[in-house]
Every structure is written in C-alpha cells, then in structure tokens.
Amino acid sequence: MTTVPLTIAPLPSAFTFSARVHNSKSQRRTSSTMAFLNPQEILTLYGLCLMLCGALAFQASGRKDGAMTALYVGNGAAAITFLTAAAVGNKKLNKGDPGYKLMMAGVHWALVYPLLLAGALSFRLYKAWGNPAKAYLIPYFVTMIVASVAVVAGIAVQKPKKATAEAAAGEAADKAKEVKAE
Numbered sequence: 388m389t390t391v392p393l394t395i396a397p398l399p400s401a402f403t404f405s406a407r408v409h410n411s412k413s414q415r416r417t418s419s420t421m422a423f424l425n426p427q428e429i430l431t432l433y434g435l436c437l438m439l440c441g442a443l444a445f446q447a448s449g450r451k452d453g454a455m456t457a458l459y460v461g462n463g464a465a466a467i468t469f470l471t472a473a474a475v476g477n478k479k480l481n482k483g484d485p486g487y488k489l490m491m492a493g494v495h496w497a498l499v500y501p502l503l504l505a506g507a508l509s510f511r512l513y514k515a516w517g518n519p520a521k522a523y524l525i526p527y528f529v530t531m532i533v534a535s536v537a538v539v540a541g542i543a544v545q546k547p548k549k550a551t552a553e554a555a556a557g558e559a560a561d562k563a564k565e566v567k568a569e
Contacts, residue, residue: 426542430472430497433538434465437531441465444527457524464504471497497542505535 424432441461448454474493480486512528515521 434468501535
C-alpha cells in the first residue's frame, strides 16, 4: 500500500491527512465515503463538527442565558471525542504490547459513544420539534445525529477482516518464496 499525502492548504500541518492508494485487490477496503480516513482522523473531524454545531446553535439562539447549554454540550462532547481519538491513536499495536488495551478500549468506545450521543440528541430533537422557541436547534440536532451515525459506520467499515483460508494460503506461499530466496 502506498501512502500519498493529501494537504488541505488553509489548515495548519496538524490537519494534513494521508490518502491510501491500494495497489492490489487484496488491499482494497470496502468502499465508503470515509474509507480514506483512519478512525483517529474520523473522530477528530467528528469532534470539530460537534464543536461547530454547538457554537452555531449558541449563535442562532441570540446568545440567550439558557443557550449556554449548546456550548457545553458541543464542547464537552468534542472533548470526550478528542480523548477517544487519542486513545485510538496507534492501530499497529499487537496484543500484549504496552498501550494495546487502551487502544482497544478506545476503539470500542468510539463505536459506542456516538450512538449514545445520537440517542440523547434524538430525545432532545423530539422535545424541540414541537416547541417554536427551540425550533432553531432542529438543524443542529439533525446534523449531529447524522454525523454520529456516519462516524460509527466509517469506523465499523474499517474493522479488520478475519483471515480466510484462501488468504492464509496466499500468505503461506509468499513466506515460502521468501524462505527460498534466502
């Protein structure tokens, strides 16, 4: 697999992503809109989306006193998401390596947390739906719910596949060729 850097010009270097170019059929992933991003990058973008939605909901409220909840929820959820992204960090760890348990806990939390948040936001959407004073929140709730489901789908698509007998036979043949070459 060849990695090609993909830089988004106006953003600092911390926000550069790498697109993966697959050379063989066995290296291709299931097609997805987020298949070129790793789980850490997906979670980071999700956290930024939560922060932005919270800030925009606060701005749309006319900066009322009770609207600070939008900032608290958006930034609090983003902070948890950033911590999860940091825990997911290194996917190259093997079982037994230091940090492996933290990484696995992060990956599993990354699959559960957005769904829990989507459930809570769905309840808030239900409450805001019939209330004209809260109608400005509806697009932000919908955006955050859709983003939550997309994050889970984007991470779940990247789940490693279990080795099939055909793939194991191909790997064994490759190892045999390496041993003969030596």
